[in-house]
Amino acid sequence: MLLGMMALFAAVILMLVSMASLVLVVFGMLPTFVAVLVDRSPQRFAFISVMAMNLAGVFPYLLDLWMGSNSMSVAIDILTDVFSLFTMYGSAAVGWVLFIVTPPIVTTVMTFIAQRRVSILRANQKRLLAEWGNAVANLEDDPMEESEAKEPNAPSAPGAPKADQRKK
Amino acid sequence: MAEQDKPDTQAAPDAAPSAAAPKEKAKPIPPVTLDRFNILPGSPIPELSTPSARAYVAEDKRNSERKLFALICPPFLGVRTGVLEILKGANIRGAMGLVEWGIVSWPLFNQRTIAVIYERPNGGRLLDHLGKINQHEMVRKIIEPLCHGLMELSSRGVSHRQIRPSNLFFMDGSMERLVLGDCATVPAGYDQPILFETLERGAAPPAGRGAGDVSDDMYALGVSIMFALAGGNPVPHLRTDDEILYAKMIEGSYTTLVAQEPIPANMVECLRGLLSDDEHERWSLEQLDLWINGRRLTPIQKKSAPKAKRYIDYAGREHFNTRTLSLAVSRMPSQVDRLVKDNLLETWLKRDLENSDLSAAASNAIHMAQNQAGDKDLIAARISIVLDPSLPVRYKDCWFMPDGFGTTLAHSILQKGNANTPVEVISRGLPRAWFDAQDTYNPVYVALEKNFDQLLDFVQERKIGYGIERCLYETNPTLPCQSPLIVEEYVTTIKELMPALERVSAKIDKKRKPIDRHIVAFIAARLNQNIDPHVKAVGDDREEIATLGMLSLLALVQWRTKSGAVLGFTSWVGAHMGPAIKAYHSKSIREELEKEVPKLIRKGNLADLFNLLDNAEQRAQDHMDFKDACKEFEDAENEIKDIEDGSNTMQKNSSRLGEQAAAMTAIVIALLIISVTFLGKLW
Structure with a gap:
């Protein structure tokens, strides 16, 4: 709704300033209007991608119009030129391609990063197991845990001779 | 009762066990050396043997003319080593001269035991000369020397407790010098026939008669005098111990022993005094000495x-x-x-x-x-x-005077193989009942009562270092350690323990544990300090604590007894340090310890080994590091779990992120193109 209001507002401005520009934009950005209709997602990333690339394809001709005579005949010339139409609609197609290709690439990269992280963590765990044994993974009871809780001095019962005592 | 097994011992010469006799004749056995003396196992002297200890010829290597003999103590009875120490070289006129004593490896027992070397009497036993001594010479030849002998013993705090005609010897052939025989090779009163024991102590079996005191000696002296006067057993018609006991109880000792015999009038007073059944009225040594010197005392009247x-x-x-x-x-x-x-x-x-x-x-x-x-x-x-209340504590077959409980317990464990009845006696509070029933105050009883309270604590605690084994060594201060590991080594004092274990370590399977219930109880009873923390650690259910407890206990013994390096035993102990090493979590520390232990074993010092394995700082650091490692492992595990569990979520997220990235990329590219185009047009 907001998008429609904005488009209508822009169209009214353009109609008042330059009818030729409005015609060029309306016909040049037809893929964008299609994208608006096709993309029903809340974020409308497909629409944004197509619109941005479509605008990039239309803008050079719009600039030619503005820098030139800015007449309807020039606008019609541009719209009837195959090369210019190819540029405008091709750039919109690039937007579509971008939208279609990027997610799998991002997913692949993220999966790779996650797997890499897992292998690093596994290696760390392996190192810990090698140094501390299965007890580190709580696979065995920790004997020291009990001994400290019950009787902290049990192994080194008081009165036992120490090396330094004997030397004295 | 044991005395029923030897009803004629009061009349017949003492007969020693003869199981080893055929072996002795079969092949010559080399002499056994004790300091400067040789004892000849192949030359027994039956006439000098006691019921429990056999006599053998002994020789002084420095003086071959000297007449000596040795008594070999039975290894399963508590020898009165304190008495041996007092009498050694004391040169008491009325007692057989004790020349030397010590522990020897006795080939006929195949184990170590105590040998006691005495001056050899030439005149034989009094028993062999009964009836040959004139009644008028009785005082000079028998009573006076024995009284002086007992006085000398008494002045040294020793009671003889083995006075009987078969244990009184004439040192000379002319029968002028009568002396007291051995009194230390067996517990007090153990070899005494019931006739020579007072009514109270005689009611107990030999093992339960107790240490007694000089008053018991006076009674035995009275009976011995009566034997001399009668020329033999004055009551041959009393054949069994029970008959003797009942006769004494009904008639009184004096009437029982004297009634059948005509005795000189001058002896009546003396015998009444010595044979009194009332301990407080019985003559003391001083009263007997006064009587010998001619002073006449009021005769004791018979009290029924x-x-x-x-x-x-x-x-x-x-x-x-x-x-x-x-x-x-x-x-x-x-x-x-x-x-x-x-x-x-x-x-x-x-x-x-x-x-x-x-x-x-x-x-x-x-x-x-x-x-x-x-x-x-x-x-x-x-x-x-x-x-x-004056008779012994009597429960089932366990009869004992309170000061004879130790010997009774030892007898029960070593002869019968269990101590169920003595344990029941303690746990059922019978000693306390006996003390409560006494109507006269006796300071000795106060100490004994306290000991029994302690024994009750030991009996109730069944862990290693306590239990019946602890009671055994607490109540028998001279009993050798009965551990199967070292029983043949005859270890009676804590100082002998380490050398014995060192000797044993050379021939034993190292897989056997170097301590057992007997050794721990022996250490706890003999080491004169509170070592409960050590003992409790040894008995801990956790193996690593028990191992360190064992090591600390043994290290303490080695240190206290100044035993020096014990290489073999340290090696034996070291072989059982696995659980203590495993108590460390870090494998690198364990490997380091496993490398260090053999080096310390070669030094033979258990304290060093203990200090290595029980380094508190290292152990605390190990524990802290282990905790950190545990946390690190747990965090890693959680993270891995999160990653693995979140793979579907991540798929969704990454897809959305990719779309977002696509949109952002498109915007950026568009802005770049617009900017470049715009700038290009401007220029």
Whole structure:
């Protein structure tokens, strides 16, 4: 709704300033209007991608119009030129391609990063197991845990001779 | 009872066990050396042997003319080593000269035991000369030398407790010098025939007679004099121990022994004094000395035990006094129900014996026994104590004077193989009942009572270092350690323990643990300091604590006894340090310790080994590091789990992120193109 209001507002401005520009934009950005209709997602990333690339394809001709005579005949010339139409609609197609290709690439990269992280963590765990044994993974009871809780001095019962005592 | 096994020992010469005799004749056995003396196992001297210790020829290597003989102590009885130490070289005129004593490896026992070397008497035993001594010479030849001998012993705090004609010797052939024989190779009174023991101690079996004191010696001296006067056993008609006991109880010792014999008038006073059944009235050494020197004392009048108007029938015998009844109840506890039923005993004590206090005490004892367990043995034991508190504690087959409990316990464990009855005696509180029943104050009893309280604690705690083994060594301070590991080494003192373990370590399978219940109890009883923390650590259920406890205990013994390096034993102990090393979490520390332990083993010092394995700082650091490692492992595990569990979520997220990235990329590219185009147009 907001998008429609904005488009209508822009169209009214353009109609008042330059009818030729409005015609060029309306016909040049037809893929964008299609994208608006096709993309029903809340974020409308497909629409944004197509619109941005479509605008990039239309803008050079719009600039030619503005820098030139800015007449309807020039606008019609541009719209009837195959090369210019190819540029405008091709750039919109690039937007579509971008939208279609990027997610799998991002997913692949993220999966790779996650797997890499897992292998690093596994290696760390392996190192810990090698140094501390299965007890580190709580696979065995920790004997020291009990001994400290019950009787902290049990192994080194008081009165036992120490090396330094004997030397004295 | 043991004395029933040897009814004729008071008349016949002492006969030593002869199991080893055929072996001795079969092949010559090399002499056994004790310091400068040689003992010849192949040359026994039966006439000098005692019932428990065999006599052998001994030689002084420096003086071959010297006449000596050695007594070999039985290894399973507590030798009176304290007495041996006092008498060694004391040169007491009325006692056989004790030249040397020590532990020897005795080939006939195949184990170590104590040998005692004495000056050899030339005149034989008094027993062999009974009837040959003139009655007029009795005082000069028998009473006077023995009195002086006992006085000298008494001045050294020693009671003899083995006075009998077969253990009194003439040192010279002319029978002028009579001396007391050996008194230290067996527990006090152990070899004494019942006739030579007082009524109280004689009621107990040999193992339960207790240490006794000089008053018991005076009684035995009286009986020996009576033998000399009669020229032999004055009461040959009393064949069994029970007959002797009952006769003494009914008639009194003096009447029993003297009545049959005509004795010189001058001896009546002396014999009445010595054979008095009342310990407080019995003559002391000083009174005997005064009598020898001609001073005449008031003769002791015969005192009979209070006699009831009517008898009470028990176990087929009519009893007129509480003494015989007490003994009969102990002998036949199965019939005690008769006394308890309808208050028969209380009524008899009150009406026929006219002793209300005793009746109340008996009633109280019966109620206590019934409340405690109610079985006949316990009721009989409590009743018999109340009926005659001077007689020994009597429960089932365990009869003992309180100061003879240790020997009784040792006898029960080593001869019968279990200590069930002595343990029951302690746990059922019979010693306390006995002490409570005494009507006279005796400071010795106070100490003994305290000891029994301690024994009860030991019996109730069954872990290693406590239990019946601890009781055994606490009550038998001279008993050798009975651990199967070192029993053949005859270890009687804590100082001998480490050398013995070192010797044993050379020939034992190292897989066996270097300590057991006996060794720990022996250490706890013999080391004169509180080592409960060590002992409790040894008995800990956790193996690593128990291992370190064992090491700390043994290190303490090595240090306290200044035993020096014990390489073999340290190696043996070191082989059992696995659990202590495993107590460290870090494998690198364990590997380091495993490398270090063999180096310390080669030094032979257990304390070093203990310090290595029980480094508190290292252990704390190890524990902290282990905790950190545990946390690190857990965090990693959680993260991995999160990653693995979140793979689907991540798929979704990454897809959304990719779309977002696509949109952002498109915007950026568009802005770049617009900017470049715009700038290009401007230029």
